Structures are given as structure tokens and as C-alpha cells.
Amino acid sequence: MRSTRVMKKQGISRAAKRRTIVNKHRRASRSRISAAKRRRALRHRAGGMKPRRAGRSRIGLKRSRSRRRYGQRRRRSQGPRIWIRGLDRRVMRSGRRTRRLLDTRKLRGRFRHRLAAVVTCRDEERTLPSVIRQLERLPLQEIIVVINGSSDRSLELASRFRHVTIVWQHEPLGHDVGRAVGARVSTADVILFMDGDLPIRAERLVPYLRAVDRGADLALNDLSPFIGAFVEQDDVTRIKMFLNRVLGRPDLGMNSMTAVPHAVSRRLIDRIGIDLLAVPPKAHAMSIMNGLKIVSPASVDVIRRNRIRPHNVGSGNPVADLIIGDHLEALSLIAQHAGPRCAYPDVARRRDIARGDDDANEHHYTVI
Amino acid sequence: MIPKLSVIIPVHNERATIASVIRECFVLDPAAEVLVVSNGTTDGSAEIARREGAAVITYAAPLGHDVGRSVGARRATGDILLFLDGDMVISASQLQPFVNLIREGADIVLNDYSGPTHMKYPHDVVVAKHVLNSVLHRPDLRGWSLAAVPHAMSRCAAERIGPEHLAVPPLAQAMAVYHGLQIRAAPTVHVGKLNPRRSHRHNGDPTGRLMLGDHLEAIAWLLERTDQRGHRHDYGRRRDEVSGR
Numbered sequence: 001m002r003s004t005r006v007m008k009k010q011g012i013s014r015a016a017k018r019r020t021i022v023n024k025h026r027r028a029s030r031s032r033i034s035a036a037k038r039r040r041a042l043r044h045r046a047g048g049m050k051p052r053r054a055g056r057s058r059i060g061l062k063r064s065r066s067r068r069r070y071g072q073r074r075r076r077s078q079g080p081r082i083w084i085r086g087l088d089r090r091v092m093r094s095g096r097r098t099r100r101l102l103d104t105r106k107l108r109g110r111f112r113h114r115l116a117a118v119v120t121c122r123d124e125e126r127t128l129p130s131v132i133r134q135l136e137r138l139p140l141q142e143i144i145v146v147i148n149g150s151s152d153r154s155l156e157l158a159s160r161f162r163h164v165t166i167v168w169q170h171e172p173l174g175h176d177v178g179r180a181v182g183a184r185v186s187t188a189d190v191i192l193f194m195d196g197d198l199p200i201r202a203e204r205l206v207p208y209l210r211a212v213d214r215g216a217d218l219a220l221n222d223l224s225p226f227i228g229a230f231v232e233q234d235d236v237t238r239i240k241m242f243l244n245r246v247l248g249r250p251d252l253g254m255n256s257m258t259a260v261p262h263a264v265s266r267r268l269i270d271r272i273g274i275d276l277l278a279v280p281p282k283a284h285a286m287s288i289m290n291g292l293k294i295v296s297p298a299s300v301d302v303i304r305r306n307r308i309r310p311h312n313v314g315s316g317n318p319v320a321d322l323i324i325g326d327h328l329e330a331l332s333l334i335a336q337h338a339g340p341r342c343a344y345p346d347v348a349r350r351r352d353i354a355r356g357d358d359d360a361n362e363h364h365y366t367v368i
Numbered sequence: 369m370i371p372k373l374s375v376i377i378p379v380h381n382e383r384a385t386i387a388s389v390i391r392e393c394f395v396l397d398p399a400a401e402v403l404v405v406s407n408g409t410t411d412g413s414a415e416i417a418r419r420e421g422a423a424v425i426t427y428a429a430p431l432g433h434d435v436g437r438s439v440g441a442r443r444a445t446g447d448i449l450l451f452l453d454g455d456m457v458i459s460a461s462q463l464q465p466f467v468n469l470i471r472e473g474a475d476i477v478l479n480d481y482s483g484p485t486h487m488k489y490p491h492d493v494v495v496a497k498h499v500l501n502s503v504l505h506r507p508d509l510r511g512w513s514l515a516a517v518p519h520a521m522s523r524c525a526a527e528r529i530g531p532e533h534l535a536v537p538p539l540a541q542a543m544a545v546y547h548g549l550q551i552r553a554a555p556t557v558h559v560g561k562l563n564p565r566r567s568h569r570h571n572g573d574p575t576g577r578l579m580l581g582d583h584l585e586a587i588a589w590l591l592e593r594t595d596q597r598g599h600r601h602d603y604g605r606r607r608d609e610v611s612g613r
Contacts, residue, residue: 174605181610230485230494235502242499245492246584253489275610318603325600328503331587332596340588344581346536349432354535356442366426367443 107206108139111213113189116142118182121196122172125152130199132161137202138209144185145196146178154196175322176258180277183269192263200261200300207298208263217268218287220255222296226303227254236320239327243281246334246342247288255296257284258323268292281323281330289337373400373467374446377422378436379454380406383413388457390420393450395460396467401446404454405436413454433578434515434535441531450520451534456562458518465554466520475525475549479518480556482511492576496583500538503587503598504545512553514541515579525549538579538586546590 117135121128128145135143144165145158149172158166167178167185179193190212192205211219227237237254244252257280269277271290276283287294334342352358375393379386386404393402402422406414408430418424425439437451448470452458469477483494494511501509514537526534529543544551591598 169609171606172604173609174603174607177605177607177609184610224488227488229488230490230498235499235507238495238502239499241489242495245495246580250489250492275607278605278607278610318601321600322603324503325597325602328587328591328598328600329596331584332591335584335588335591340585341581342584344577344584346432346578346581346585348430348578349535350429350435351532351535353427353431354435354438355532356438359442367423 111139111190111209113213114141114187115190115192115209115213116140116144116186116188117192117194118179118186119143119145119194119196120176120178120182121145121147121150121154121158122178123150123152123154124196125150125154125157127199128154128196129157129160131194131196132158132164134199134202134205135194136161136163138205140192141188142186144182146173146182148173148178174278175319176280177278179280180274183264183277184274189266190263191266191269193260195260198260198302204298204300205261208261211295211297212263212265215293216295216297217265217292218257218294219263220252220257220294220296221259221261221302222253222255222299223259223303224253224255225299226301234320236323239324240281243285243327243330244288246331247285248343249288249294252294252296256281257287258326259302261300279326279329281326282333285330285334289334371447371471372445373397373448373450374440374444375400375402375450375452376405376437376440376444377402377417377452377454378405378407378431378434378440379409379413379417380430381409381411381413382454383411383416385457386413386454387416387420389452389454390417390422392458392460392463393452394421396463401444403440403444405431405440407431407436432535433575434537437537438531438533438535441526441534444523447523448520449523449526451517453517456517456559458557458562462555462557463518466518469552469554470520470522473550474552475522476514476544476551477520478509478512478514478551478553479516479559480512480553481516481559483560485511492573493579496538496580500541500583500586503590504542506545506551509551509553512551513537514544515582516559518557520554536582536585538582539589542586542590546593
């Protein structure tokens with residue numbers, strides 16, 4: 001209603017405004033606007049729905065402008081949220097939903113660097129094939145699957161894919177060690193880290209690869225949309241936030257290399273060393289301390305979608321304990337490099353007086 | 369025998385409130401020993417304190433954050449030490465539970481106050497307090513901290529921690545938990561409302577930065593005594609497998 005009033009004030013009626021929109025589309029149609037868009041504009045003139053407008057995001061992806069909030073269900077008619085601008089789109093029908101998939105052949109020339117993905121896997125036969133299937137849709141030079149401590153058919157299923165490098169270790173390597181092992185095998189300039197238990201559509205992974213391809217050193221998963229108020233946050237989220245703040249990057253919120261997916265540059269690996277990747281918060285802290293460029297280009301909900309297992313549920317669960325320990329290790333690392341107080345010196349406190357060194361010097365103080 | 373109460377109040381130019389603060393202490397316990405540690409005061413707070421019946425220790429120069437607590441604790445003769453701030457008037461009825469809980473056998477009684485936590489990204493200090501407690505394996509303490517007033521402790525708790533460490537409250541808290549002292553909480557005193565509102569936009573929030581450093585110091589202290597993971601398991605990480613290749 002407000003917009004009508006404004007328009008009237010400017011001397012433009014609603015009908016005139018609508019004509020302007022249609023004319024704009026007509027003008028554009030001569031050059032490059034699609035027939036469908038023109039039809040939509042004309043339908044709007046006939047009193048139908050508003051023409052759909054699309055905004056362009058920085059990374060060259062086009063996303064639909066919706067007022068939808070996170071967690072709200074997407075309307076069926078709206079189609080996919082992200083697709084690549086200017087690329088041919090295959091339209092695929094699966095079930096009742098129409099999904100447009102990006103044509104990955106067209107993605108190939110769009111990256112400047114050699115790309116790789118490292119998937120760590122331990123007894124994840126149910127999800128591993130779909131993880132690899134999505135990665136195959138991306139222009140990756142290497143897909144490295146680190147299978148460790150698996151007693152199921154993971155190896156057999158992974159070896160059915162043609163372009164997959166498999167690193168097999170009979171015994172479990174432990175949490176996140178597979179990442180470092182995979183990174184050591186890879187020769188690519190950009191490495192995307194994934195977990196074998198969490199299939200993510202290729203479209204959702206493009207922003208991470210693209211960010212690092214365009215000059216970032218570390219592209220983290222932005223978890224902020226999935227986190228509630230501080231009172232409801234768990235200890236792991238809080239300590240992640242604490243680490244970022246201590247390192248002077250409060251803008252990173254609770255984003256961390258602990259969470260997948262994330263992509264790193266070869267420069268990051270060269271700078272901090274591969275070994276640190278086995279303890280992600282240490283790698284994270286070291287990256288920030290080295291002044292590497294860190295961004296959080298996109299969000300994938302790995303919290304609700306994570307497989308619920310007996311050891312990762314509830315407060316004080318073993319995985320939470322492990323991650324808190326990792327962060328403490330990172331804090332020790334910071335203390336080694338920047339002192340126990342890091343960048344927060346205590347200059348004003350008279351610790352000598354607190355200790356009582358001064359008690360004998362009565363002239364410094366008076367007792368009444 | 370009724371245990372003797374000592375109240376320790378660091379003061380730095382707080383003439384507007386100091387008289388009421390001391391009066392509430394004597395309402396709480398007329399026999400209390402009230403120790404005012406005046407540092408860098410130029411507005412006559414020390415004289416006001418003396419007139420109200422407090423023992424005053426005066427330092428000409430400011431001592432820095434919370435050093436007054438160490439000075440006061442070392443001179444206190446009571447069996448129960450209650451720590452207050454000169455700029456916050458807290459009624460005797462609100463202070464009573466702190467003293468009572470110590471009498472019931474608690475070593476340390478903290479204010480059940482965690483700061484504003486209803487937002488996604490709270491203040492650095494709020495995050496640091498919660499993290500310190502969870503690092504100390506005491507997530508049940510939430511954001512309770514020795515950094516907030518009022519708090520009370522028994523004399524032997526203060527001696528166990530060491531009075532000099534009371535100047536760095538998060539460090540004292542880490543020591544208290546590490547030494548297995550019994551920590552309890554008294555009903556909330558909303559000190560956030562009593563604290564004057566300060567804008568951190570222009571001055572870079574020096575107190576916040578100091579507190580962040582204090583918490584880091586506390587964590588570093590703990591990690592020195594445990595190991596670099598704070599005795600937390602890493603569930604058999606084969607770190608040699610990475611470098612061994």
C-alpha cells in the first residue's frame with residue numbers, strides 16, 4: 001500500500017508503473033531477455049502475477065530473490081535457489097519436484113586452478129556413493145577418498161567410480177587425520193574437504209571452490225544461520241566462537257575448519273603445514289595468525305543433517321570432548337606464538353602490589 | 369562462635385555510591401570488618417568511607433583492575449570474605465545469601481549471573497566466562513564468574529587460591545575449580561543493570577580486552593598443569609600417519 005502512495009506522490013499511477021516495467025522488458029527483449037520472461041511481464045500487465053526478478057550475487061551465481069527465511073520451506077514453484085548464470089540447464093523431474101541441475105560440462109572452463117576433493121570415510125557405505133556422485137559433477141582433477149578403519153563395503157563401492165583415488169588404511173586413523181592424509185596425496189591448488197557421511201549437492205559446493213579459486217585461502221561453511229541464541233548453544237559452538245574472537249576475527253562467528261565442507265588453497269597448506277590439518281582448530285588458528293584470507297561464502301546445514309550416533313549426542317559427548325580438546329590445543333599453540341595473554345596485554349595491573357611485594361614500603365600507602 | 373565477616377571494597381573515585389555501599393555492609397552484619405581499598409582516588413571517596421566506619425587503605429596511584437581485592441584479602445582478618453564494588457549499591461538482603469551459603473559450608477559463592485545471553489553473538493566477556501567454565505569441566509556454572517560482584521569465599525578458600533591471584537579473577541576461578549573447592553551460587557543480583565552503560569565504539573573496549581586476556585591467562589594456567597589438550601581424549605588420532613608418509 002505504501003508503494004502506491006509514494007508513486008502517487010511522484011505523479012505515477014500504479015498502471016503507469018506497470019507499463020514501464022513491461023516496456024522495460026520489451027526493450028530488453030530485443031536484445032537478450034528470454035521469451036519466458038517477456039511472457040511473464042505481459043501476464044503481469046494482464047493483471048496476473050508480478051514478474052519474477054533475479055538478483056546477481058558476487059560470485060557470478062544468480063539466486064532467486066525470495067523473502068523466505070532460513071528454515072522456512074521453499075515454495076515448489078520457486079525452483080532451485082542457486083544455479084550458474086548463463087549456463088544451459090537441464091530440467092529433471094524427480095518425484096513431484098522439478099529440479100534444475102547445473103550442467104557440469106559448462107563449469108569446466110570456469111576455474112583457473114586445479115581442484116580436488118578429499119573425502120574422509122569410516123564405515124559410511126550408505127552415503128559414500130552419493131557423496132562421490134555429487135563430486136563427479138564438479139570439474140575436479142582429483143577425488144581422493146580416504147577410507148580408514150572401515151569394515152563395511154565402502155572400499156568396494158568407492159572403487160566402482162572411475163575417477164576416484166582411494167587411500168585405504170585398515171586401522172582407524174582417528175578424527176580428521178584422514179583429511180591430512182588425503183591432502184598429502186593431492187597435488188591440486190584447491191582442496192575441498194568433505195565427510196563421507198554427508199552428501200551435499202554439487203551446486204552447494206561450487207561457492208567454496210570458487211572462493212578459493214578466486215584468491216581466498218580458506219572458504220569455510222557459514223554455520224551462523226543454523227545457530228540459535230547463545231543460551232541454547234552448545235559448548236563446542238561457544239569455544240569455536242571464542243577462538244575466532246581471541247584471534248581477532250569475530251566476524252567469522254562460529255565458523256571453523258572443524259565443520260565440512262570447506263576448501264583450502266595450496267598456499268595455506270604450504271604456509272601452515274599439512275600435519276596441522278589433522279587437528280582442524282589448530283590449522284584454523286594458524287591460518288588466521290598467518291594472515292591468510294578467510295571467507296565464509298555459503299551455508300550448508302551440517303548440524304541437523306549430521307548422522308545421529310550414540311557418541312555425538314548430548315552435552316559432554318565424546319565428540320564434543322574431542323573438539324573442545326582440539327580447541328585447547330589451538331589455544332596452547334596461540335600461547336606458544338603470542339604469549340599466554342595473546343594480543344590482550346595487562347599493563348595497568350600492579351601485580352607486584354597484588355603479590356604484596358610493597359607491603360613493607362609503608363610510604364606508598366596509608367592505612368586509616 | 370559466629371564466624372567473622374570481612375567485606376572488601378576496591379574504590380576508585382566513587383563518592384556518589386561508596387557511603388551507601390558501606391552502610392549496607394553494616395546492615396548485613398554490624399560487627400563486620402569493612403575494608404575499603406582506595407586507589408588513585410581524588411574525589412574524597414576515602415574520607416567518606418572512613419566517616420562511614422570503614423578501615424581504609426589508600427594508594428595514591430591506581431592499582432589496575434581488581435588488584436584492590438588482593439590487597440584487601442591479605443589484610444582481612446575475617447573468616448568469610450565478601451567482595452563488592454564501590455560503584456554498586458547492593459542491599460543487605462541480597463548480600464545475606466552469599467554469607468549464609470559460606471556458613472553452610474560452601475568455599476566460594478558466586479552471583480548467579482551470566483550476562484546477556486539471549487542474542488546469537490554476545491559480548492566477548494560473556495563468551496569467555498562460559499568457555500572457561502566448560503574448559504574447567506564445569507559447564508553447570510554457566511557464566512558465573514569471580515569477575516562479577518558480589519561474591520564471597522571462605523578464608524581457607526582464599527588462602528588455597530592465594531590472595532595475589534584474586535587480582536586476576538578468571539585465574540582465581542580456574543584455580544578454585546582445579547583445587548576442587550566447592551562452588552555454589554546465590555540468587556541473582558542483576559549487576560548488569562547497576563553497571564553504568566558504556567559505549568565501546570570509541571574507546572575499543574579496554575576492559576573487554578583485558579578480561580579476554582585474563583581468561584586466556586586462566587586457560588593457559590590450566591593447560592600448563594594438565595597437558596595441551598586439558599586432559600581431553602583425542603580418541604586415538606594417528607598423527608604419525610600424516611608425517612610418516
